[in-house]
Amino acid sequence: MSACSTDVEPAVVAVKEAGAGLGMALWATFQRDLVGVARRPADALTPLVFFAMVITLFPLGISPEPERLAWIAPGVLWVAALLSALLSLDGLFRADYEDGTLEQLLLAPHPLSLLVVAKVLVHWLTTGLPLALMAPLLGVLLALPQGSYLALSVTLAVGSGCISLIGAIGAGLTVGLARGGMLLSLLVLPLFMPVLIFGTGAMGAALSGGEWLPHLAVIGAMLALALASAPLAIAASLRISVHG
Template identity: 55%
Template sequence: MGSDLSAMKAVMLRDIKTSLRQPQDLLNPLLFFILVVMLFPLGVSPEVEFLQPAGGGILWVAALLSVLLSLDHLFRHDFDDGTLEQLMLQPQPLFLLVLAKSIAHWLLTGLPLVVLTPLLAVMVHLEGNSIGVLCLTLLIGTPVLSLIGAIGAALTLGLRSAGVLLSLMIIPLYIPVLIFGTGTVMAAAEGAAVAGQLALMGAFLALALTLAPFAAAAALRISLSNG
């Protein structure tokens, strides 16, 4: 048990360190996030009447797309330099190591998105209470995106044209999180109680935490077996 935890910690720290050495990979999803949000006032309307009710949804969609964009990096580097095969030979169960990598991915993409959110939320005229709830839903929701995304990233590992395929496979699975994320923000804007929805999103997170690493580990084994 103790060795499992220390192995997870080692994998996480390693992922974080290698990413910090390439800050561009960290910045890209954030810049993409800002870019997508910026397109809505430019493309639809800069009026408060449009942006305020739509803001929660816009930020959620943008966050979802940024996470999707960064998924390719989740296993790619380790796959290219052979680290992944080393990981599979470790005595620790593979799903724990996949979980550690998913958590590291969230710390490197999801969390910065959440930190950036209040800034962009002000730009789309969201109000104080909505901003708080939006950050909270993203805080609970983005780990789910990373965890489910790990399955897709593992399945498309080693494929040449993984990008569109990954989106096609993963976006349908993201829909429940998106619906409850934006729904909760809308409910908060109308002054309704949101504890129930937040609890439900927490349930999604618990479900993803327990099931997704198993599926992703199985997918990794499949992708590596034909290498």
């Protein structure tokens, strides 16, 4: 190791230890992605328009009778919201992968599992949350009975958080593939099932005048579990995709 002499080294370029500036990096990444969505609103609007289009197909395809629509409304709204969120997941890391910024993110001196949370948070804020806020409007279209609108919005808001986190694992695994979208669906749809079951369960309870909060609590527990474990899996999946 004698070749690495230290005596002659002018300390202009200081060698330092890792670990400082994590908050700044997280905030900058969050802000960067949010600006990205604001500059290209079409990317964020597509899942919302898709959601609305799918919902309008049901009265046309099944029957415009309010009784029948009201019966299928909770399930249809939840499934359509799931598929809309899925539609946007494929692009979560793809642009970053293609322009090389994902590689730079992996080389940042911070835990990748935390940096990706900033990205997933932006995804939820621009996809999951708007879907949850929009769902009651589409519920009117399906003659969803009064009294279940709050349950719909709240469960979708919490549930879509799980979907963004779990879906990001699949998005990370398929980001290196040219046509990863279909594979992504196959990978993550089975993982969405528990969220769907408790989401529609909450709706059923709200419609029958029962307690829907216990269902929400279960979805909340899933979100807590996903928050704790998914970031590590997302980071690992990105490393596999980028480094082979």
